[in-house]
Amino acid sequence: MRTRKPKLLVLAVLLVSLLLTIMSKGCLSSASQTPQAELPDHTVPVKITFWNQETNDRRQEVVKESIQSFNQTHPHIQIVPYFYEGETYKAKLRVAAISGKMPDLFYYWTGESFKYMVDSQIVADLTDLMQEKPAYKKQFYPEALQNSSYYERLYGLPHTTxxxxxxxxxxxxxxxxxxxxxxxxxxxxxxxxxxxxxxxxxxxxxxxxxxxxxxxxxxxxxxxxxxxxxxxxxxxxxxxxxxxxxxxxxxxxxxxxxxxxxxxxxxxxxxxxxxxxxxxxxxxxxxxxxxxxxxxxxxxxxxxxxxxxxxxxxxxxxxGSSGWAISKNSNQQAAFEVLSYMVSIEERKKFVEASGQLSTLKELPLSPSHMKPSIYDYVQFIEKDPSNYFxxxxxxxxxxxxxxxxxxxxxxxxxxxxxxxxxxxxxxxxx
Incomplete structure (x- = not known):
């Protein structure tokens, strides 16, 4: 005579069997679907391509030093710089603008040529990003920002006059x-x-x-x-x-x-x-x-x-002024983090002390001891002499x-x- 299994045991076996079946079907169903995109690996940094003019002098060396410093202190973003001779740079920028394959950050001169890029809708509007950093915005000479603004919107950060x-x-x-x-x-x-x-x-x-x-x-x-x-x-x-x-x-x-x-x-x-x-x-x-x-x-x-x-x-x-702008199709938040670092008081101070070129930032605390006397004298002269520009x-x-x-x-x-x-x-x- 068989021993009858308790009803609870039978129910438990049936429940386990049902769960195994559901899980099996779920796996089969998942396997038959297109794989979902993996979550981003936050250990992989965002790469920001950065186009500059090649100068082969202290100006370029200082920019490279700033890039190296940023990359060492910002593991989540890495700058990938490219330097081109002046006329080559202008030609590459024209081709990039036409093809739509713009770098994330690029050097520009204020004027109709830059406005043409703005009108072509390939340049990022930086107005809102700057509004989020009011203290940073106040560091600029207002006329310098005005020269990079069109239709009452800001499209680039000027760095040098x-x-x-x-x-x-x-x-x-x-x-x-x-x-x-x-x-x-x-x-x-x-x-x-x-x-x-x-x-x-x-x-x-x-x-x-x-x-x-x-x-x-x-x-x-x-x-x-x-x-x-x-x-x-x-x-x-x-x-x-x-x-x-x-x-x-x-x-x-x-x-x-x-x-x-x-x-x-x-x-x-x-x-x-x-x-x-x-x-x-x-x-x-x-x-x-x-x-x-x-x-x-x-x-x-x-x-x-x-x-x-x-x-x-x-x-x-x-x-007049020149600066760096962000392309519209770039990771704008990451590119702006790069841009605001490169055009910061600390980094532009180093640039002015080395090159003798004026910054678009107000009241840079220049250190004469860090400068050649001839360059310091020139900066003192050119800061005061211009009454206007064309x-x-x-x-x-x-x-x-x-x-x-x-x-x-x-x-x-x-x-x-x-x-x-x-x-x-x-x-x-x-x-």
Whole structure:
């Protein structure tokens, strides 16, 4: 006779059997579905690509040091930097903007070229991110942030203010009894004096085109002020304004008198700078991004671009701010963490002390003991001297007209002969 199992035991066995069946079916069902995405591994850092101009000097070294410091102290985010030569950088940025394959962070110049990127909706709006850090926002000069704002929204953080000025060889000036000129006529007399002694008065790197534009921009501004170019930017005027024509004629006089070094159209920036530093040329019109290299040589001094035929203000500088922006498709929170670190008082202090270029942050606590005396003196001068700025001509207008302008300046620099009518016809094409 069989022993009958207790009812509770039977129920327990049935319940276990049912649970095993349900679990089995659940596993089979899960196996048949598309695998779900794994939860993110928070030990893997976010990588932020960072495009910069290649400078091969202390500026680049300081930026690299800041990047290294960030990567060591922020394990959850890692900066992946890329540095490109100036014209290569501009070309890569144009291609990236068209293709939509932008870096997370990138270097920009304020002006119409940057506005074009904003209008193309490839640049992140930083307004709300900055509003979350009111104390940080207050550290900037308001006008610097305004220059990176469009439609009352902020699209980049400016980090540096630059000035284009004359650098000169003090030894050559002393040798030939020349003093830094205040007027265009004095500048030409000094240049003719040097030329008669077998010294090329001016270095210029025509290969990059924009250093030639430095001359044309200053001449047209001194003759016509900022109003003419503002009309050109807005399309209510163009380069046929008399100030642009007269500036072209004066620029052509320099070319005809062979004031630039031989073969200048094929000379790169570093070669042009070396010619000044070595005493092969006497003057060099260039931005103070070259200040550290220039002022490390005790023979080099500086002076403002002069007035032209009694017109213009020598304290109005060709220059302005540049900065870093975030692409719209990046991890904006992570990129902004990088950006606010790189454009912090501590990091920009190091940059100014090393380079001599001014920061867009107010009241940097500079340490003279950390600076070369010549650079400290320059910073003290350039912090107070400018009464105003006018922006880089090739950045203030749209990219298409910018290329036409740069090509036109090269044409004016290279032509054997060129009448006023030919200059007018050339500049008329920049529309």
């Amino acid at each position: 630059s000035h284009v000025m004359f650098w000169y060889n003090k030894r050559l000036f002393a040798q030939f009894g020349i003093t830094p000129p205040d007027t265009w006529d004095e500048l030409i007399l000094a240049a003719e004096n040097l030329l008669s002694k077998g010294i090329s008065p001016f270095s210029v790197s025509g290969k990059e085109r924009w250093p030639l534009l430095n001359w044309y921009a200053y001449l047209s501004n001194r003759l016509g002020g900022t109003t003419s170019y503002q009309h050109t930017i807005k399309g209510t005027g163009d380069f046929t304004d008399p100030s642009f024509i007269e500036a072209a004629l004066l620029f052509r006089e320099l070319v005809k008198k062979k004031m630039f070094e031989p073969g200048f159209l094929g000379v790169d920036r570093q070669t042009a700078e070396n010619m000044l530093l070595n005493g092969e040329t006497a003057m060099y019109l260039q931005g103070d991004w070259a200040a550290e290299e220039m002022l490390s040589n005790p023979d080099i001094g500086y002076f403002r671009f002069p007035t032209v035929h009694g017109k213009g203000d020598r304290t109005v500088y060709y220059g 922006g880089y001509y090739d950045q203030e207008i749209d990219p298409r007209r910018s290329e036409l302008l740069l090509d036109a300046v090269v044409t004016m620099a290279g032509a054997q002969t060129m009448s006023r009518k030919e200059i007018e016809d050339l500049l008329k094409q920049i529309r």
